[in-house]
Amino acid sequence: MSSEAQTWIALGVVGITIALMVLGRWRRKRNGRTGCDCPVKKDGFR
Amino acid sequence: MSGAEGQTATESAESIHPNGPVYAFVGNPNSGKTTLFNGLTGMRQKVGNYPGVTVEKKVGQFYSQHGRPIQVIDLPGAYSLVARSPDEAILRDVLLGRRADMERPDRVVCVVDASNLERNLYLVTQVLELGLPTIVVLNMMDQVKGKGLSLDREALEDWLRVPVLACQANTGEGLLALRVTMSRAVMDRPRSPWELPDKIRPAVDEIAAALEGLPGQERLTGRAEAVLMLSEQEHVRVTGSRHVGDESLDLTRAWEATWESEGFDWRGEIVASRYEAIAGTCAHVLRREEEKGKTVSDRIDAVVVHPIWGWFTLGAIMVILFFSIFTFAEYPMNFIDTMVAQVGEAVTGMMPPGDLRSLIVDGAISGVGGVIIFLPQILILFFFTGLLESSGYMARAAFIMDRVMSRVGLNGKSFIPLLSSFACAIPGVMATRTIEDPKDRLVTILVAPLMSCAARMPVYLLMIAALVPSERVPVWTKIGLMFLLYGLGTGAAFGFAWLFKRFLMRGESSLMIIELPPYRRPSLRNVIMQMLERSFLFLRKAGTIILGLSIILWCLSTYPKAPESATSAEAVAQSFSGRIGHVIEPAIAPLGFDWRIGIGLVASFAAREVFVSSIAVVFSVDHGDDENILPLREELLAATWPDGAPLFTPLVCFSLMVFYVFAMQCMSTVVIVKRETNSWRWPLFQIGYMTGTAYLLTLIIYQTGRALGIGL
Numbered sequence: 209m210s211s212e213a214q215t216w217i218a219l220g221v222v223g224i225t226i227a228l229m230v231l232g233r234w235r236r237k238r239n240g241r242t243g244c245d246c247p248v249k250k251d252g253f254r
Numbered sequence: 255m256s257g258a259e260g261q262t263a264t265e266s267a268e269s270i271h272p273n274g275p276v277y278a279f280v281g282n283p284n285s286g287k288t289t290l291f292n293g294l295t296g297m298r299q300k301v302g303n304y305p306g307v308t309v310e311k312k313v314g315q316f317y318s319q320h321g322r323p324i325q326v327i328d329l330p331g332a333y334s335l336v337a338r339s340p341d342e343a344i345l346r347d348v349l350l351g352r353r354a355d356m357e358r359p360d361r362v363v364c365v366v367d368a369s370n371l372e373r374n375l376y377l378v379t380q381v382l383e384l385g386l387p388t389i390v391v392l393n394m395m396d397q398v399k400g401k402g403l404s405l406d407r408e409a410l411e412d413w414l415r416v417p418v419l420a421c422q423a424n425t426g427e428g429l430l431a432l433r434v435t436m437s438r439a440v441m442d443r444p445r446s447p448w449e450l451p452d453k454i455r456p457a458v459d460e461i462a463a464a465l466e467g468l469p470g471q472e473r474l475t476g477r478a479e480a481v482l483m484l485s486e487q488e489h490v491r492v493t494g495s496r497h498v499g500d501e502s503l504d505l506t507r508a509w510e511a512t513w514e515s516e517g518f519d520w521r522g523e524i525v526a527s528r529y530e531a532i533a534g535t536c537a538h539v540l541r542r543e544e545e546k547g548k549t550v551s552d553r554i555d556a557v558v559v560h561p562i563w564g565w566f567t568l569g570a571i572m573v574i575l576f577f578s579i580f581t582f583a584e585y586p587m588n589f590i591d592t593m594v595a596q597v598g599e600a601v602t603g604m605m606p607p608g609d610l611r612s613l614i615v616d617g618a619i620s621g622v623g624g625v626i627i628f629l630p631q632i633l634i635l636f637f638f639t640g641l642l643e644s645s646g647y648m649a650r651a652a653f654i655m656d657r658v659m660s661r662v663g664l665n666g667k668s669f670i671p672l673l674s675s676f677a678c679a680i681p682g683v684m685a686t687r688t689i690e691d692p693k694d695r696l697v698t699i700l701v702a703p704l705m706s707c708a709a710r711m712p713v714y715l716l717m718i719a720a721l722v723p724s725e726r727v728p729v730w731t732k733i734g735l736m737f738l739l740y741g742l743g744t745g746a747a748f749g750f751a752w753l754f755k756r757f758l759m760r761g762e763s764s765l766m767i768i769e770l771p772p773y774r775r776p777s778l779r780n781v782i783m784q785m786l787e788r789s790f791l792f793l794r795k796a797g798t799i800i801l802g803l804s805i806i807l808w809c810l811s812t813y814p815k816a817p818e819s820a821t822s823a824e825a826v827a828q829s830f831s832g833r834i835g836h837v838i839e840p841a842i843a844p845l846g847f848d849w850r851i852g853i854g855l856v857a858s859f860a861a862r863e864v865f866v867s868s869i870a871v872v873f874s875v876d877h878g879d880d881e882n883i884l885p886l887r888e889e890l891l892a893a894t895w896p897d898g899a900p901l902f903t904p905l906v907c908f909s910l911m912v913f914y915v916f917a918m919q920c921m922s923t924v925v926i927v928k929r930e931t932n933s934w935r936w937p938l939f940q941i942g943y944m945t946g947t948a949y950l951l952t953l954i955i956y957q958t959g960r961a962l963g964i965g966l
Binding site for chain 1: 606607610613799802805808809
């Protein structure tokens with residue numbers, strides 16, 4: 209694989225990552241999640 | 255509710271969910287409900303949240319004796335169906351069929367701590383009024399015997415008129431009988447064993463009639479809900495639950511106003527008459543077999559909650575915890591470290607040099623590997639906290655800490671939120687919902703993120719590893735350092751609470767009433783399952799957020815590209831992140847931090863553990879295309895300032911740890927605080943005071959250390 213091809217693929221991966229993170233955040237917001245999946249236990253702790 | 259009115263009826267086959275019956279598990283906190291749930295469903299569980307609220311939703315499945323699937327929902331623990339907090343409101347709304355996101359369960363399993371029968375039966379009687387076929391499980395029968403009592407299960411069954419089973423959730427005894435009973439094709443609907451006071455009955459009839467007009471409302475449920483509405487101080491609503499309707503609420507207020515003018519304590523009357531019926535039954539069902547002196551729990555408590563020995567016990571437990579974290583985790587950590595390095599080397603060997611190889615090796619593998627190496631230590635931390643929780647020690651720790659908390663003006667109820675914050679500040683902040691006084695609640699929210707959470711652990715551990723190489727320094731030094739950091743965070747939380755209560759929000763602190771459950775043999779299976787669940791979340795975070803941020807940080811540290819002739823250090827320095835780092839360097843240089851640490855500080859605003867992965871990425875990229883991949887600790891030890899002086903001196907490592915004790919480096923917590931306080935004012939204040947303190951204290955430590963020539 210040429211160096212140039214590697215650069216383009218790497219940039220593509222970075223782009224997809226950013227898109228997935230933005231999408232994930234939007235989905236979490238839509239589902240009412242807090243951004244942290246720690247389950248809440250009022251009477252104990254985790 | 256009148257026994258005569260609630261007639262025994264059998265559920266119809268159509269009323270059961272077509273995919274098999276759905277059971278709701280309810281019970282008091284610490285009744286062993288979750289242990290039983292885990293025992294039945296094993297790993298076949300799904301954990302999520304109820305939409306709109308951060309209350310845990312746990313759904314599991316197992317198969318009946320006839321091979322039919324049975325769905326089980328584990329609902330939040332509560333002492334009563336009268337809701338005062340969001341999780342209690344969820345319990346109430348699920349049982350009443352008011353949730354928009356799920357159907358009403360077909361049947362209920364009510365788990366009872368048999369050693370506290372009277373208190374537990376209060377919830378049972380409320381559940382029976384709902385008219386759903388119910389199975390009552392008497393858990394912890396060994397403790398009944400331990401107290402010198404005997405429990406007549408059949409007599410209780412006669413009174414409640416529903417199946418009553420004896421069970422020992424932690425050993426799995428009685429699980430088969432429960433499984434068989436839950437497999438029944440049809441079950442009788444229960445009748446309430448309690449008589450509603452005459453004076454309250456007309457009000458209940460009227461409100462129930464108003465509720466019955468609502469879609470999907472059953473007659474018996476309407477009456478049960480009317481009693482609950484009359485018992486509430488205020489109606490707690492949660493997102494995603496259907497509204498009870500204005501007519502019924504107006505009627506409730508009208509009846510309450512009438513009784514208030516008559517001086518009639520209707521709430522007290524409902525509670526007292528219910529307890530009277532329960533007490534009468536308990537006197538009949540429970541029999542004292544032998545006089546017992548002090549129980550084993552009492553004898554242990556004489557030491558564990560003693561004003562002086564109690565503190566020694568707490569200290570000893572913490573020492574054992576940290577000792578285990580450092581010693582037992584060493585081999586698996588070395589193994590993961592070697593594996594990560596080997597994967598990196600394998601990729602390097604397979605691919606020609608270029609950006610994609612650098613992205614995989616320096617971005618993804620270094621970033622994620624830098625964090626997952628701490629998995630063994632996190633596993634040990636959660637194993638220990640699980641053991642302490644299920645053995646009953648946590649309540650004792652709360653008890654001895656209460657003395658200190660009341661001195662600084664904190665509410666006794668603040669303890670559980672603060673304790674939760676040792677794991678993560680988010681459940682801690684959310685747990686403050688149980689504190690009724692708004693000022694106390696706010697102070698607790700403001701100081702909760704100062705408790706050292708599990709996300710700080712990787713930062714502490716990395717810095718300790720860089721600061722004190724294990725070959726030269728005994729493990730006790732590391733334990734001492736961890737103690738110091740945890741103590742610093744806890745001390746700061748108390749100190750700031752005192753300051754806030756004294757100058758910002760004056761008010762009396764209220765008393766704490768806490769139940770000290772008897773010591774129990776922890777269920778190893780349960781502890782391990784909890785530990786695995788947490789570790790899965792940790793790994794998922796490493797595989798998603800941390801991987802994503804590592805890739806983005808790699809991009810920022812690689813582009814724009816430097817000319818071919820530039821060294822790798824020069825290339826990073828002129829990249830985007832290098833430029834950002836250089837912009838903030840003048841502000842952090844007085845703390846002993848260079849621009850590369852600055853990148854870590856900025857990146858870890860998202861979450862603290864990102865510091866480790868970002869440092870790993872920045873230093874790996876900085877290292878260039880060198881085929882020889884070093885462990886992160888050695889990379890750090892080899893890092894220097896431009897003049898050749900070592901970067902990570904003991905003083906800098908210590909300053910960084912202190913910075914992370916105080917700094918508010920967690921976006922998720924900021925968002926939650928905003929949501930819980932309903933304004934941006936408090937989270938901004940929190941960022942200001944915490945990060946300000948972190949900066950000032952780190953500055954003082956670094957500059958004093960330098961002036962005195964310590965740790966250079």
